[in-house]
Amino acid sequence: MFELTDQIKSEAAELRKVLDAHNHSYYKLNNPTIPDAEYDDLFRQLQSLESQFPELLTPDSPTQRVGGPVLEAFSKVEHLQPMLSLGNVFSDEEAEAFESRVCQRLGRSEGIAYFAEPKLDGLAISLLYREGKLERAATRGDGRVGEDVTVQIRTIKDIPYTLRGRVPPLVEVRGEVFMSLDAFEAMNQKARAANEKVFANPRNAAAGSLRQLDPKVTAQRKLSMYCHGIGEISEGFLPEGYGALLTVFKAWGLPVCPEGKCFDRFSECLVYCQTLLERRHELEYEIDGIVYKVDRFADQGILGAVSRAPRWAIAHKFPPVEVTTSVQGIDVQVGRTGALTPVARLEPVNVAGVVVTNATLHNFQELEAKDVRIGDRVVVRRAGDVIPEVVRVVPAEKSTERAAVFQEPDICPVCGGRVVRAPGEVVLRCEGQLRCPAQRKEGLKHFSARRAMNIEGLGDKLVEMLIERGFIKSPVDLFTLHDRRSELIKIKGLGAKSVDKLLDAIERSKQTTLARFLFALGIREVGEATAANLAVFFGDLDGLKAADHQTLITVPDVGPIVAVHIRNWLADEKNQALLDALQAQGVVWPVVEKTDTKEDLPLAGMAIVLTGSLSSMTRDEAKALLMGLGARVTGSVSKRTACVIAGEKAGSKRANAEALGVAVYDESAFTGGISAIIEQLKHKS
Numbered sequence: 001m002f003e004l005t006d007q008i009k010s011e012a013a014e015l016r017k018v019l020d021a022h023n024h025s026y027y028k029l030n031n032p033t034i035p036d037a038e039y040d041d042l043f044r045q046l047q048s049l050e051s052q053f054p055e056l057l058t059p060d061s062p063t064q065r066v067g068g069p070v071l072e073a074f075s076k077v078e079h080l081q082p083m084l085s086l087g088n089v090f091s092d093e094e095a096e097a098f099e100s101r102v103c104q105r106l107g108r109s110e111g112i113a114y115f116a117e118p119k120l121d122g123l124a125i126s127l128l129y130r131e132g133k134l135e136r137a138a139t140r141g142d143g144r145v146g147e148d149v150t151v152q153i154r155t156i157k158d159i160p161y162t163l164r165g166r167v168p169p170l171v172e173v174r175g176e177v178f179m180s181l182d183a184f185e186a187m188n189q190k191a192r193a194a195n196e197k198v199f200a201n202p203r204n205a206a207a208g209s210l211r212q213l214d215p216k217v218t219a220q221r222k223l224s225m226y227c228h229g230i231g232e233i234s235e236g237f238l239p240e241g242y243g244a245l246l247t248v249f250k251a252w253g254l255p256v257c258p259e260g261k262c263f264d265r266f267s268e269c270l271v272y273c274q275t276l277l278e279r280r281h282e283l284e285y286e287i288d289g290i291v292y293k294v295d296r297f298a299d300q301g302i303l304g305a306v307s308r309a310p311r312w313a314i315a316h317k318f319p320p321v322e323v324t325t326s327v328q329g330i331d332v333q334v335g336r337t338g339a340l341t342p343v344a345r346l347e348p349v350n351v352a353g354v355v356v357t358n359a360t361l362h363n364f365q366e367l368e369a370k371d372v373r374i375g376d377r378v379v380v381r382r383a384g385d386v387i388p389e390v391v392r393v394v395p396a397e398k399s400t401e402r403a404a405v406f407q408e409p410d411i412c413p414v415c416g417g418r419v420v421r422a423p424g425e426v427v428l429r430c431e432g433q434l435r436c437p438a439q440r441k442e443g444l445k446h447f448s449a450r451r452a453m454n455i456e457g458l459g460d461k462l463v464e465m466l467i468e469r470g471f472i473k474s475p476v477d478l479f480t481l482h483d484r485r486s487e488l489i490k491i492k493g494l495g496a497k498s499v500d501k502l503l504d505a506i507e508r509s510k511q512t513t514l515a516r517f518l519f520a521l522g523i524r525e526v527g528e529a530t531a532a533n534l535a536v537f538f539g540d541l542d543g544l545k546a547a548d549h550q551t552l553i554t555v556p557d558v559g560p561i562v563a564v565h566i567r568n569w570l571a572d573e574k575n576q577a578l579l580d581a582l583q584a585q586g587v588v589w590p591v592v593e594k595t596d597t598k599e600d601l602p603l604a605g606m607a608i609v610l611t612g613s614l615s616s617m618t619r620d621e622a623k624a625l626l627m628g629l630g631a632r633v634t635g636s637v638s639k640r641t642a643c644v645i646a647g648e649k650a651g652s653k654r655a656n657a658e659a660l661g662v663a664v665y666d667e668s669a670f671t672g673g674i675s676a677i678i679e680q681l682k683h684k685s
């Protein structure tokens with residue numbers, strides 16, 4: 001046993017001070033200063049000291065408190081039953097130790113069922129229903145007293161005002177209010193475009209949206225809820241176990257997470273945890289772990305709780321999606337449309353299982369707002385399909401000298417061309433258009449990419465080399481490369497065989513589709529889905545060339561801004577010459593059958609499920625592509641599902657589809673031949 005020294009005492013005091021400060025930022029200001037995982041780490045250090053030296057434990061230690069203080073602007077509400085928090089474990093071994101404690105306390109190791117479900121990263125809410133009517137909603141607050149958020153909660157569509165069926169005279173339903181990743185991205189994108197404050201993560205967005213004194217603001221934010229517990233309930237209404245309770249919740253019309261499962265053996269919970277960790281990015285919401293709960297309420301009663309958390313439940317935390325690292329440099333990247341993006345070069349860091357070395361800063365206004373400088377320590381976040389981003393700077397502990405503010409460039413770092421910001425635009429752009437080598441490079445990479453002209457074997461590196469050696473400047477040059485075969489085969493590392501393969505692939509790519517061709521042109525804001533819609537709407541290029549603004553905006557998915565970009569692009573003489581030259585080189589496509597209305601779109605009325613991760617596009621892009629073709633993209637597989645597109649690590653949705661006889665296409669079938677899929681689906685329906 002170690003001795004309690006002054007040094008240990010001051011260490012504990014310091015930890016308490018730091019944790020209190022973080023608690024304040026987290027709960028009161030809704031603005032966490034460190035990632036949750038680092039907070040957990042400090043918390044555990046203090047917990048461990050306090051368990052070694054019980055004399056250190058003070059009643060006001062952060063380890064003894066549930067959540068944070070009550071916001072003064074909301075009226076206070078006393079919960080009928082306290083709202084508890086959860087203890088955390090970070091490994092299978094620690095989770096098994098939890099199970100051992102449960103068995104020991106219950107005095108048996110057989111016949112203990114466990115319920116496992118995602119730990120949602122949102123905020124806990126208690127809903128009080130009297131005679132089936134929603135009477136009051138409150139945040140957790142300090143666990144005993146929370147804030148009344150009834151009017152805000154009433155704006156959430158998932159939450160019923162009235163429960164259905166046989167309902168108890170009184171029930172306190174507990175659950176998590178959260179924001180889906182889609183809603184979070186959409187909200188931040190809107191904020192970014194309007195140069196407004198963006199939220200650091202969905203949890204803050206959910207908390208910030210709910211803690212609005214004006215419920216109209218809450219109503220505009222798309223919040224969701226899943227129920228995960230019970231407080232007070234009238235006698236005779238509590239079922240045997242938690243799994244059964246969730247079934248009752250569903251029958252009452254309350255939202256319940258569809259991923260939860262009951263297991264007879266604890267070891268199966270660990271397999272479930274691993275599976276969900278791998279499928280984490282498939283979910284439409286952020287989860288930071290799995291919660292294991294002893295299922296039977298009688299057993300829960302025997303186990304009871306210690307001050308902060310029940311002994312019958314534990315959270316098994318995942319590796320964090322937010323971590324801190326330092327900024328080694330700030331690069332400026334020039335995209336295909338000339339947009340200049342500041343990118344932070346980072347000390348390599350593992351974020352949710354992937355080593356990240358670069359993170360986007362989105363644009364210069366955001367860089368300025370976040371005040372990121374070289375040498376700073378920053379929080380980096382990587383969630384779902386979203387590219388890693390710098391969330392915020394971690395304030396330096398002492399008054400350490402910081403590097404100078406990073407200056408917005410006034411010339412393009414690649415071509416030296418002028419940099420401009422169009423009125424009302426947030427993004428800086430290089431004016432050089434196709435004259436700028438960076439844009440030319442990006443434009444050519446995009447043109448030959450698999451989802452565009454699909455020139456097999458012409459990857460990014462080869463495009464760069466061909467540009468640098470002066471073989472190609474514009475897409476047209478690709479189609480005259482065969483005239484320079486003898487020069488090409490002399491290039492070190494290429495050789496006759498690979499040159500011929502490349503020339504063949506270029507030749508084959510000439511037989512394309514109008515949708516691919518339009519996408520390949522790289523017109524601003526014309527992504528794959530828009531290109532597909534334009535192709536279906538106009539049928540051929542001539543119709544599109546002749547279209548006025550009014551006609552363009554009647555195309556699904558084309559708004560006034562996209563219409564202006566299309567018209568500007570087509571009005572440019574250089575682009576007109578490019579189109580003529582490409583067609584003169586033999587680029588052709590079959591004329592697409594024209595449609596006028598949404599119902600005529602090729603996938604109209606079909607429900608499609610996306611599952612697993614796609615390597616060639618983000619989930620949002622895939623969704624947009626399918627929706628542009630008229631499909632509804634849904635979350636769960638049923639008999640009515642037209643097909644499932646399954647990427648890497650597809651889990652239960654793929655299995656469900658196979659069991660129900662629903663067609664499953666893998667990524668290569670999807671990206672390589674959407675028209676073949678359309679044909680097959682049409683045939684079936």
Ligand code: IVH
Pocket residue numbers: 084085086117118119120121122123124125175176228229291310313315
């Ligand atoms: S059970 C007594 N189940 O995590 C049990 N909590 O870190 C307390 N949370 O305060 C809640 N997902 O806000 C439970 N499936 C889940 C949860 C969950 C997220 C939150 C909840 C709780 C916090 C504890």
